[in-house]
Amino acid sequence: MNEFEIIKHYFTADSGRKDVIMGPGDDCALLQVPAQTLLAVSTDTLVSGVHFFADMEPSALGHKALAVNLSDLAAMGADPRWVSLALTLPAVDEVWIKGFCAGFFELAEYYNVALVGGDMTRGPLSITVTVHGTLPEGKGLRRNGARIGDGIYVTGTLGDAALGLKAALGEARVPAAHLEFVRNKLEHPHPRILAGQALRDIASSALDISDGLAGDLGHIVTASGVRAQLELEQLPLSEAMLASVSREQAWQLALTGGDDYELCFTVPESHRGLLDTALSHCGVKFTRIGRLVPGEPGLELLADGGPCELDLHGWDHFRSRP
Template identity: 45%
Template sequence: MPSEFALIRRHFTRPARHTDLAVGDDAALIRPRAGMQLAISTDMLVAGTHFFANTDPEDLGWKTLAVNVSDIAAMGAEPRWVVLAASLPHADEAWIEAFARGFFACCEAFGIDAIGGDTTRGPLNLCPTIFGEVPTGTAVTRSGARPGDDLWVSGAPGRAALGLADLRGEIQLAAANRDDCLAALQRPQPRVALGLALRGLANAMLDVSDGLFGDLSHILELSGVGAEIDEAALPIATLTAACGDAARAFAACTAGGDDYELLFTAPADRRGDIEAISQNLPLPLHRIGHITAQTEQLSLRTRDGQLRPATARGYDHFGRDA
């Protein structure tokens, strides 16, 4: 059986592009570019909580890094470096090789150097820490939303939730939509290009990991504002076609999470700029409501024009999955 260090040399040591000292020493040495701040985030994935134990390891390798890249994208930053800590039940080299293939495919896709980490025996647990760069003072945070801002979301949040429900046997997705929903769950696409394009344009931003309404509540709390969502503007038509159930599609879109789309606010007079970004990427961007002055109050404008309170539902690791 290969040693810990042999596994690291064989599967996790790759040439570095923008690192002074990478894998092999007690610590890595990195040098941020002049005029840049470091943006740092870590997101843990645990078997049985974040993924099925029998998940394809190559897909898992991609997703392990991608969900962390998404956090950097949500700050309007550029991902640059990652370290990976992992506990593994045993040294299954075929599994590790496939995992590394997916992990480094994501590194290549986003120009990231893997610069170190740690491995140990234990329950399957994967914990990257990612480092990005953003010009000093330009990071987009959760606290900048202003009354009157438009509220936008990228892509079609809810596809991953439907994919998970299909895998659990709770629903049977239409054949034409199943692969797309499973890809959203297993191979999420961090919106790095969008995050960079929105720097200097978006007032507040985050990635949707625990449900659109639940994650929106973080912006409302930190910005001291409220929001009104237009039900008719939510991108649920494709979700409804996939599962054949409008109520489930609404729940997947607003509370499902795990899609890693970007939710952001921007001044109403910048709509043309945002529509241009949508066309240039290309990536659908949906204007789903606006920010209000009513502190932390989330409301839903229903299709019949009624305004009612909306529950900020989402996944909570220490509470209930609403």
């Protein structure tokens, strides 16, 4: 099959969404944005050898390429609607494409996201996804709304994807019973769409943790002009993490490991009750890990009742994975 036939065969399924006036196959997709909403758009690229191993299972890659983008919609509290997929492949390998599509469309269907267009080109393997969602006017979980006194929260557990990467590279020993869990966290992240939507009227700021908690929380701190005090003992750690590394190593991974795609958000004390109700309603585990305090914008780490120093280099995409 040539480019056009492959696109037609694998990438033009009708999603059934009524807001897709024209899907793939013309010069543009034509989409109906509901009145009184804002359009939310985000783009992320995954490059072979940088963001994933070249031999990564194609269905896991299809899932992850969409998941990391949906995670940005989640971090804004938006409702996912449409996605464009730009796929660059070394060669037309139908088995690979079929696998990729299986992972991609399973997640797309789960969140009722329609593939509305894209491009397929020859070249070194990489995937750029652009997701589109909507938000009620006036809403949106920005980075610059955090205020002194707000609590700092995260969903799920932290550092597991980084531990999974270290295990794959032979840099950490993860007990056999936990290997699948950490690998799954690395390759099948779950975008926190429901949590993001639930936080729309509750959180004062939010983002997703793609580059490590310390670096990402740093964006909230800088944008909002506040100082964050983190209690390291409160960082939510998985059983796999606790069974594999020391407490300090676990904190390090939780603070600096990329690829978690959990949400980090801040909530005014007055909304704590609302928060408990909203997130338990959608079944998402979350943890209070600190608070915003007066002082210079920055991060303060506390452990065992006092200040604590750790090396806090976030994930830098220009540092390659082997």
